[in-house]
Amino acid sequence: MDSHSDEQLMLAYVAGDVTAFESLYARYRGPLYRFILRRVKDPATANDMYQGSWEKIIKSRRTYRQEVPFKAWMYRIARNHVVDYFRRAPPPADEDVVELADTAERPDQLLEQVEAAAALARAIAQLPDEQQEALLLKLEGGLDLHEIADVTGVSVETAKSRLRYALAKLRPLLQDPDKPAGNIHAQA
Amino acid sequence: MRRRNDQFNEAEAELDVSVVQAIYSGLSTAEPPALLDQAVLNLARRESERTHERRINTRHWIAALSTTCVLALSLGLLMHRGESPPGSSGAESSKTKRLQPAAAEQEHDELRAMHDQAAPLPEQSTVGAAAPMEAQPAAPAEPAAAGIMKSKLAKSVDSTGDPDAWLQRILQLQQAGDAAQLATELQAFRAAYPDYPLPQALQD
Numbered sequence: 315m316d317s318h319s320d321e322q323l324m325l326a327y328v329a330g331d332v333t334a335f336e337s338l339y340a341r342y343r344g345p346l347y348r349f350i351l352r353r354v355k356d357p358a359t360a361n362d363m364y365q366g367s368w369e370k371i372i373k374s375r376r377t378y379r380q381e382v383p384f385k386a387w388m389y390r391i392a393r394n395h396v397v398d399y400f401r402r403a404p405p406p407a408d409e410d411v412v413e414l415a416d417t418a419e420r421p422d423q424l425l426e427q428v429e430a431a432a433a434l435a436r437a438i439a440q441l442p443d444e445q446q447e448a449l450l451l452k453l454e455g456g457l458d459l460h461e462i463a464d465v466t467g468v469s470v471e472t473a474k475s476r477l478r479y480a481l482a483k484l485r486p487l488l489q490d491p492d493k494p495a496g497n498i499h500a501q502a
Numbered sequence: 503m504r505r506r507n508d509q510f511n512e513a514e515a516e517l518d519v520s521v522v523q524a525i526y527s528g529l530s531t532a533e534p535p536a537l538l539d540q541a542v543l544n545l546a547r548r549e550s551e552r553t554h555e556r557r558i559n560t561r562h563w564i565a566a567l568s569t570t571c572v573l574a575l576s577l578g579l580l581m582h583r584g585e586s587p588p589g590s591s592g593a594e595s596s597k598t599k600r601l602q603p604a605a606a607e608q609e610h611d612e613l614r615a616m617h618d619q620a621a622p623l624p625e626q627s628t629v630g631a632a633a634p635m636e637a638q639p640a641a642p643a644e645p646a647a648a649g650i651m652k653s654k655l656a657k658s659v660d661s662t663g664d665p666d667a668w669l670q671r672i673l674q675l676q677q678a679g680d681a682a683q684l685a686t687e688l689q690a691f692r693a694a695y696p697d698y699p700l701p702q703a704l705q706d
Contacts, residue, residue, distance in 0.1 A: 327546070330554055335546045339539075347534040364534055368542040372549050431529035434522065452519065453526045481518040 321383035328375050338384070339368075349454040353396050353447065355439060363399060364467055367392035386461040389451060393465055400443075437487050445480035448473055665695050673703060 316337065318326070326334035350367065351360035370391050378387060438446060444466070451457045451465060463473035667689055675684040688704060 327550070329548055332547050332550050335550070336543060339546070340544060343542075344533050348532050351532055361535065361686055365538055365541060369545060372542075372546050375549075425529050427525075430525050434525045435529050450521075453523055477519075481522065484522055485518060496657060 321380050324375070324378055324384050325380060328378060335372075342385070342388060345456075349389070350392060350396060351395075352435070352438065352450055352454070356400065363392075363396055367395045369435070371393060383461065385455060386457060386464050388459065389455050390465040392414050393447065395452075407428050433487055434484070437484055441480050441483060445476045445483070447486075448476040449480040452477060459492065548601065665698050666692070669701060669704070676703060 318334070318337070320338060320341070323334040323338040327338065346367065347360065347364050350363045351357065354360050354363055367388075371388055374391070378384070438449060441449065445465060448462050451462045453459075457465065459470050459473050459477070462477070463470045466473060468476075668687075672684060672687045672691060675687060691698075
């Protein structure tokens with residue numbers, strides 16, 4: 315099953331093969347969960363959103379078409395689910411991302427790297443919503459510009475510009491990881 | 503110049519993405535709780551089974567519907583057959599019944615037409631088969647239809663118009679022992695040439 319493409323697995327599941335879905339789920343459970351968690355910034359809400367997203371994916375499986383990359387289709391469903399949630403409850407302003415690297419679980423990791431990752435997570439959390447969404451789709455989902463544009467429902471140029479602004483805001487942090495995230499946001 | 507700047511920005515952005523990606527990969531550890539995994543997988547399984555059951559139910563429904571249709575059709579045919587008189591078979595017999603009077607009427611019309619044509623025969627010397635009849639005395643009165651039938655038969659058998667040749671053929675039939683054909687031919691000959699003398703062998 316691992317040698318099959320996402321699209322083949324999805325079609326196999328639509329035809330009734332549950333093991334195909336299990337393989338597909340194993341591929342995307344982490345990335346999709348982190349994408350949602352970093353968007354909603356609250357583990358309990360992220361759990362609800364995550365389960366709801368998969369529920370929508372499963373229930374709308376018959377609408378899936380092989381021509382569309384599964385990854386983009388899946389992220390579009392999850393993204394729309396999160397957008398619906400934000401319409402009801404606006405996103406929290408400047409909350410810290412809760413799932414920072416756990417040094418206790420990885421004692422071999424250098425402290426600087428962990429701190430840099432934590433600073434990045436904070437900086438991403440402070441990005442404007444659309445830029446954050448585009449960047450997370452790129453970093454977590456591994457989507458290209460066309461797929462990001464497709465998932466977010468904008469033109470490729472707009473998606474490109476959002477991504478570029480997001481990276482520009484993160485650049486000071488990349489040059490000086492000790493710089494507080496608040497300053498990065500202020501410079502943008 | 504501007505294009506060169508764009509290219510530079512593209513390369514710079516790519517570099518930024520790869521650096522951010524490297525730092526980000528050190529961060530990405532969060533995963534969904536095992537219970538959530540189980541819930542999603544159970545849902546996927548349930549939905550798949552439900553679809554499978556729905557497919558089976560649809561097949562059962564189609565089979566049941568087909569059986570009902572076949573039964574209804576059979577019952578309808580049986581009931582229709584029960585209404586028809588014994589010995590006739592449903593729609594076919596009623597169709598035959600409808601056709602029979604029409605056929606009889608057509609036959610009657612045909613005979614009438616033939617009678618109309620046959621009536622002035624004695625006066626028409628140009629008709630081939632009727633020519634020898636002119637020389638003969640008038641035929642005894644016969645019912646019109648029977649006469650027409652006979653002349654029709656005579657016409658059909660005696661295509662040569664030569665009574666001697668016809669009698670020869672009849673004698674050949676007698677020698678061959680074909681009694682049925684002999685009787686038919688003889689009757690037709692007598693109808694066509696009532697006063698023509700028959701050979702001794704045929705007078706019995």
